[in-house]
Amino acid sequence: MGKATGFLEFERKSGDDKTPKERVENFNEFHNLLSKEEQINQGARCMDCGVPFCQSGITIKGMVSGCPLNNLIPEFNDLLYKDNLILALDRLLKTNPFPEFTGRVCPAPCESACTVSMNSSAVTIKENERFIIDFAFENQYIKSNPPKKRKDKTIAVIGSGPAGLSCSYYLNQYGYKVDVFEREDRIGGLLTYGIPNMKLDKAIVNRRINFLKEEGINFYTNSDVCINESLKTKVFTEYDAIVLATGASKPRDLNINGRNSKGIYFAVDFLKENTRNLLNKYENNINCKDKRVLIIGGGDTGTDCVATSIRQGCKSVLQIEITKPLPKDRLYDNPWPEWRKSLKVDYGQEEAIDLFGEDPRRYCTSVKEFLYDASEKVTGAKLVKVNWFKDNLGNLKFREVENTEEIIDVDIVLLAMGFVGTEDYISNFFKVDLDNRNNIEADYNNFKTNREKIFSCGDARRGQSLVVWAIKEGLDAAKSINEYLNLK
Ligand SMILES: Cc1cc2nc3c(=O)[nH]c(=O)nc-3n(C[C@H](O)[C@H](O)[C@H](O)COP(=O)(O)OP(=O)(O)OC[C@H]3O[C@@H](n4cnc5c(N)ncnc54)[C@H](O)[C@@H]3O)c2cc1C
Ligand code: SF4
Structure with missing residues (x-):
C-alpha cells in the first residue's frame, strides 16, 4: 500500500471540465486530466483494502458492484502513487485490453463500491486508469504485439x-x-x-x-x-x-398516434448521423439547428441527445422521463457497496442549464400523441403527467393524472427509450x-x-x-x- 494516511490527507480531486459555454462550440472531448503530481496524490488515497470491493465485479440486486473486468485496482493505484507508471500499465493491461475506452466512458461501478466512499468520496479510480493509459500512449509504451505462433483455425x-x-x-x-x-x-x-x-x-x-x-x-x-x-x-x-x-x-418504439410523422427519429440514428457528418464532413440529414427538440427518455442515451442537439444549435430542448427522479443521494435501501442510485446532473443537462437556464428533464411525464401538419411533419406533442403506485401484488404501476394534458410545440423528436x-x-x-x-x-x-x-x-x-x-x-x-x- 502506498501511503497509509493518503485517504485522510488528500481530498478527492478530478480534472476540470471545460465550461459548458466553451465545450458546446464543438464536438471535442472536454475533460482535462490532473497534473502528474496531483494524480499521484489521488493514487495515494487508495487504502489497498483487504477485501477490495472495487475490483469484485459482483451482482447485487441485479446491478453490478465493482469492476466487471476485475481490474487490479489497488495494485495500479499503489503503483501510480509510487510513480511507477510502467508497472501500473502492466497491471492495468492484465485484465483490460482497452483502458482508453473504459477510462473515458465507464460509469465506474468500481467507485460506487470503493470503501472510502462509505464516509468520504471514492478514490478517483476511473481517472487514475485514464491517466495511466493516456500516459502510456503519449510516451509510445503501447506497441502492437502480434502472436508468436499461428494456429490453423x-x-x-x-x-x-x-x-x-x-x-x-x-x-x-x-x-x-x-x-x-x-x-x-x-x-x-x-x-x-x-x-x-x-x-x-x-x-x-x-x-x-x-x-x-x-x-x-x-x-x-x-x-x-x-x-x-x-x-x-x-x-x-x-x-x-x-x-x-x-x-x-432493436430500439424500443412508441405505438401512439402521429408516430410516423416526419421529424421523429430513434436516438441512435440521430447520433450516428451526427458522427458520420463529423467524420465525413457532409451535411447532416437530421439537424437540430434552430429547432425545438423533444427527447423521450431520461437515460444516458437521452443525455447524449441533449448534448448533441445543443451542439447543433437547437432553439430549445426538453427531455421527458416517465419514471420518478432518483433521490439526491443513496437511500437506506441502497447501501454501499451496491451500485449508487442517485440523481446526477450529467454533462448534457449541465450544458442545457447553462444555455437555457433550466434542467431539461421533466419526470413522471409521458407522451400520448404527436401532432403533425398537412405535410405530415411533426409539429407538437401531447404530454401528460403520471402517478406511480403499487398494485395489490406490490408491482409498480403508473396512471395518468387527470387534467394534466399539455400540448407543446416541437420540430424534432428523438426516441431514447432503450432497446x-x-x-x-x-x-x-x-x-x-x-x-x-x-x-x-x-x-x-x-x-x-x-x-x-x-x-x-x-x-x-x-x-x-x-x-x-x-x-x-x-x-x-x-x-x-x-x-x-x-x-x-
Ligand atoms: C447512445 C449510447 C451511448 C452509450 N454510452 C455509453 C457509455 O458512455 N458508457 C458505457 O459503458 N456504455 C455506453 N453505452 C452502451 C455501450 O455502448 C454498449 O453496451 C456496447 O457498445 C455494447 O457492445 P457490443 O459490442 O456488444 O455491441 P455494439 O457496440 O452495439 O456493436 C455491435 C456491432 O455489430 C454490428 N452488426 C450487427 N449486425 C451485424 C451483421 N448482420 N453483420 C455485420 N455486423 C453487424 C453493428 O453494426 C455494430 O457495429 C451507450 C449506448 C448507446 C446506445
Ligand atoms: S475499495 Fe477503494 S480504497 Fe479499497 S482498494 Fe479499492 S480503490 Fe482502494
Whole structure:
C-alpha cells in the first residue's frame, strides 16, 4: 500500500471540465486530466483494502458492484502513487485490453463500491486508469504485439463493437486467424456510431483499431453477413467458429398516434448521423439547428441527445422521463457497496442549464400523441403527467393524472427509450434461440448458442449494457472458444 494516511490527507480531486459555454462550440472531448503530481496524490488515497470491493465485479440486486473486468485496482493505484507508471500499465493491461475506452466512458461501478466512499468520496479510480493509459500512449509504451505462433483455425467475429473487438483481440493473441465483419462503414460499433465524440473521440477508437490490424486481425466493413450474398454461405462454411457480437440494436418504439410523422427519429440514428457528418464532413440529414427538440427518455442515451442537439444549435430542448427522479443521494435501501442510485446532473443537462437556464428533464411525464401538419411533419406533442403506485401484488404501476394534458410545440423528436434486444433478421438468419428478453440465448459461462460452433457475447447476449461488460464478455467468450477448438 502506498501511503497509509493518503485517504485522510488528500481530498478527492478530478480534472476540470471545460465550461459548458466553451465545450458546446464543438464536438471535442472536454475533460482535462490532473497534473502528474496531483494524480499521484489521488493514487495515494487508495487504502489497498483487504477485501477490495472495487475490483469484485459482483451482482447485487441485479446491478453490478465493482469492476466487471476485475481490474487490479489497488495494485495500479499503489503503483501510480509510487510513480511507477510502467508497472501500473502492466497491471492495468492484465485484465483490460482497452483502458482508453473504459477510462473515458465507464460509469465506474468500481467507485460506487470503493470503501472510502462509505464516509468520504471514492478514490478517483476511473481517472487514475485514464491517466495511466493516456500516459502510456503519449510516451509510445503501447506497441502492437502480434502472436508468436499461428494456429490453423479461423474464426469469424460478426460485429465490431467493444465485445467483438475484445473477443477478436484475445482470439488473435491465442494465435487464431480472426476475420471481423461489420455492416457499417466504420469499425467500433457503438464506440463509433453511438457514444458521441465529446465523450470518446473517434481518433482514440481508430488508434486502437490500427493496433489490432497490425497485430493481424482482418476487418471487413460494409459487410452484413446476413444480407451480403457472398458472405451468407462463406460464414458457415469457411470458419471453425462464429461469434455473434451483433449488439442489441432493436430500439424500443412508441405505438401512439402521429408516430410516423416526419421529424421523429430513434436516438441512435440521430447520433450516428451526427458522427458520420463529423467524420465525413457532409451535411447532416437530421439537424437540430434552430429547432425545438423533444427527447423521450431520461437515460444516458437521452443525455447524449441533449448534448448533441445543443451542439447543433437547437432553439430549445426538453427531455421527458416517465419514471420518478432518483433521490439526491443513496437511500437506506441502497447501501454501499451496491451500485449508487442517485440523481446526477450529467454533462448534457449541465450544458442545457447553462444555455437555457433550466434542467431539461421533466419526470413522471409521458407522451400520448404527436401532432403533425398537412405535410405530415411533426409539429407538437401531447404530454401528460403520471402517478406511480403499487398494485395489490406490490408491482409498480403508473396512471395518468387527470387534467394534466399539455400540448407543446416541437420540430424534432428523438426516441431514447432503450432497446429490446437482437434484431429479428440476425436471429432468423443464424437460427439461434432467443431468451425471454429477446437476446441471443447463450450461457454466461461458455457463451454457446443452440447452434454448433456459434457463440455470442456482449449486448447481443446480455441486452443493452455497458462497454466494460462488452469487453468482459468478449474476453470470456474467447476463452470458451479456445477450449472448444482445443477439444475438437
Ligand atoms: C447512445 C449510447 C451511448 C452509450 N454510452 C455509453 C457509455 O458512455 N458508457 C458505457 O459503458 N456504455 C455506453 N453505452 C452502451 C455501450 O455502448 C454498449 O453496451 C456496447 O457498445 C455494447 O457492445 P457490443 O459490442 O456488444 O455491441 P455494439 O457496440 O452495439 O456493436 C455491435 C456491432 O455489430 C454490428 N452488426 C450487427 N449486425 C451485424 C451483421 N448482420 N453483420 C455485420 N455486423 C453487424 C453493428 O453494426 C455494430 O457495429 C451507450 C449506448 C448507446 C446506445
Ligand atoms: S475499495 Fe477503494 S480504497 Fe479499497 S482498494 Fe479499492 S480503490 Fe482502494
